Amino acid sequence: MCRVDEGPPLCSRLCPSVIDKIVNTAVSSNKPKVFRCPAGLVGFAVPMRSSAGQFHCLIGGGVREKSLDLYRIEALAKTENINPFTLLEQLQNLPITTEKAVEETADRVSGVVASLLSAGADTPPADKLTEKLHAVVAISAGIDKAKTAAETISLLCETIGLLFDIPGIAAALPDDGNEGFSLQGAWGFPIAHERLTTATLHRFVPGNPTGKSVLSGEEINELFPGTDAQSALCFPLAAHGEPVGLVVLFNSDLKAGDDLLVELLTGRAATRLTVLKREEEFTRESALSGRLLTMVNSLTLAEGKEELCHRILEMGTELVYASCGSLMLIDESGETLRIESAIGMNRQLARIMNVRKGNGIAGRVAAGGHPMVVNDIEKDERIAAPNRPRFKTKSFISMPLTFKGETLGVLNLSDKKNQGIFTEADLDILSPLVSHAASMIQRASSHESIELLERLSITDPLTELYNRRFLEKRMEEELSRSLRNGLHLTVMLMDLDNFKTYNDLCGHIAGDKALKKVAKILRGSVRDMDVVTRYGGEEFCILLPGASKKESIFVAERIRRTIENEVFAGEEDLPQGRLTTSIGISSFPEDGSSANALIDASDIALYRAKSEGRNRIVISNSAADPETRGFPSPLVQRKQ
Structure with a gap:
């Protein structure tokens, strides 16, 4: 499937x-x-009439459109009693x-x-013509199966060179990024890789993009400096009226009708190049979609806004x-952009660089809500400013x-690694x-x-400790x-000694x-x-999960001694000459089983x-607690 009348049994039937x-129909x-065959494939019939008045007909086929009619395939498979999946696989392998x-x-x-038949005595007989056309059709089928653009051009140029005895052929193919075309020798013609702009290519493409043009000596020298070719025929590679490349035949001597056969081959190659380009774009877009999906998913793992912005x-x-690049966010005032993350x-500088909304490039983008792609900052009429020394290129995005209609910030990117310019494609x-x-x-x-509101609701604003509500x-x-789990829970309540006096003597700020x-x-x-809270005024409460009284005494003593030895402004005027603390300790389960009982x-x-x-430290109900007996500190008292 499909050799039209010499195909598999299904086609033969x-x-x-x-x-x-x-x-x-074609002959009449x-x-x-x-036409379309029962399987939905597309073909053509071209009538030929010899000088003797006898009609022949050239049949071509074996190609399909991109979308397949699954209902037609299913009905055909059912009628012919064949596996529909096998039929579908055969159809999918045909050129599109x-x-x-x-x-x-x-x-x-x-x-x-028509051209060959009207050429007269120099025209080969009909059977020779048919043989030549069959060769072109066979090569076209090979072009349709080419896997890459390079393979397509190689097969095209080799066919033209051998079939029409052309000594030298050059081809122009699009560069990566479609910013121009690169020239290269494709058949018996060594050429250094030169670039050709799109505008230059259009100069050699006539009004009818499928027709050939003859290059003048100046044009040959312009395109191929140092070339000693005496003549050159230019055949655009065009599909649907759009040029996708160029093939140039040097010192050619095409016979009558040969140029039309060349155009037939170049047209088929152009179609294949267009299909390959679309497939490549689809693959690239699919890969980009997968890449973006992975990126977006990874953003959900960011811990906090700062890490999110950097990612x-x-x-x-x-x-x-x-x-x-830099990522800037609008602050709470809604008027100033601040850099949250920067690269390069x-x-x-990033910490102090703030931009007012409406000022500068980022400020104007934030105010207008529209992106800005600049190829050259010095030539762009929207900016027309000298390039800043810290930027390597003049292009940025x-x-x-x-x-939801609200501008939160601006993403700024500059200096492509290949020193190229940013385009709408990047956007x-x-x-x-x-x-x-x-x-x-x-x-x-x-x-x-x-989180801030929740934190404020459970946090003491002065000490930033948890508050009584959280406790x-x-x-x-x-x-x-x-x-x-059968664990201890110790509650430690402490109060700063003579703190009211300290406030009166030294003031509330102290x-x-x-x-x-x-x-x-x-x-x-x-x-x-452990949980440290401000219980109220100069009182503090500490929860020690899993800690017994004996273990908590060491913690309490460390706190008592540290506060006693700490220097506080004006404490020398206190009755004891220093600011100290008193601590009371209780524990679950011996001192109670509820929060109120322990407090x-x-x-x-x-x-x-x-x-x-x-x-000093006093332990609740310590007489009944064997773990606290024998603690050496004279400041630890046992409540009787």
Whole structure:
């Protein structure tokens, strides 16, 4: 499938009647006709009339359109009692084209036939013509199966060179990025790789992009400097009216009709190049989609807005091969852009570089909400400013980070690693990432705001310790865990001695500084799992999960001694000449099984410590607790 009338049994059964019908139609109208076989494949019939008046008909086929009619395939497989998946696989392996392309090919073949038949005595007989056309059709089938552009051009030029005895052939193919064309010797003609701009290529493509043109001596020297060719024929590689390349035949001596056969081959090659380009673009887009999906998924793993912004910037530079960039966010005032992350920029400079909304390039992008792609900062009419020394190139891209119509910030990228320029294609690549990034930045900002509110609701604003509200909730959780697992839970309640006097003598500012210093001491004296809270005023409460009274005494003594030895401004005027603390300790389960019971027990022990002279530790119900007996510190008192 498909050799038209010499194919597999399925074709032999189904196609003869269709071919007979289309041949009769083509011969009676003396015009080329396009048809579809029962399997949906596209073919053509071109009538030929010899000088003797005898009609022949050239049949071509074996190609399909991109989309297959699955209903037709299923019905055909059912009627012919064959496996539909086998039939589908055979069809999928055939060359892909369009009905319009087949019509164009049929018209070209018809033109070649007419030209050859009208050439007179020099024209080969009909059977020779048919043989030559069969060779072209066979080579065209090979072109349709070429895997790469290089393979396509190689097969095309080798065929033309051998079939028409051409001594030298050159080809021009698009560069990577489609910014121009590269010239290379493709058949018996050594040429240094030169670049050809798109504008120059269009100069050699006539109004009818499928027709040949003769290059003048100046044009040959311009395209191929140092070439000693005396003549050159230029055949554009064009598909659907758009040039995709160029083939040049040097010192050729084409016979009548040969040029039409060359055009037939170049047209087929151009179609194949277009298909390969589309397949490559699809593969690249699929790979880019997968890459973007991986990137977006990895963004969800970022811990906090700072890391998120840095990852977004890294991904942006990676996608468009930029070596420098920054991600700026609009601050709470809504008027100033601040750099959250930067690559290729001094960190100190990044910290202090703020831009007012509407000022500078990033400020204008933020204010307008539209991206800006600049090829040359000095020539772009929107900017027309000298390039800054810290940038290696004059091209950059600046994109707003927008979520639901609100601009959150700006992504700036500059200095491509290959020293190239940024284009709209880079903008298209970045757009999906920027869209997802903006929503994730908004989510991270909202999450941080919620976290801040939650933190403020459970945190003492002065000391930044947890507050009493958090303590009550956490105590219930720890009591449940201790009861479940049979663990100790110790509560330590402490109060700064003579602190009211300290405030009166030294002032509330000194008192606030003293409280902050004590909070820092407490945090540094306990484990990460312990909970330090400001209970109220100069009182603090510490939860020690899993710690017995004996273990907690060492912690309490370390805190007491550290505060006693710490220097506090103005403490020498206190009754004891220094700022100290008294501590009361209780523990689950011996002193109670509820939060209130444990707090009450610690409070009573604390009151006892105060009444017995301050600057000491008292343990609740210690007479019944064998773990605390024999503790050497004279400051540890046992509540009776």
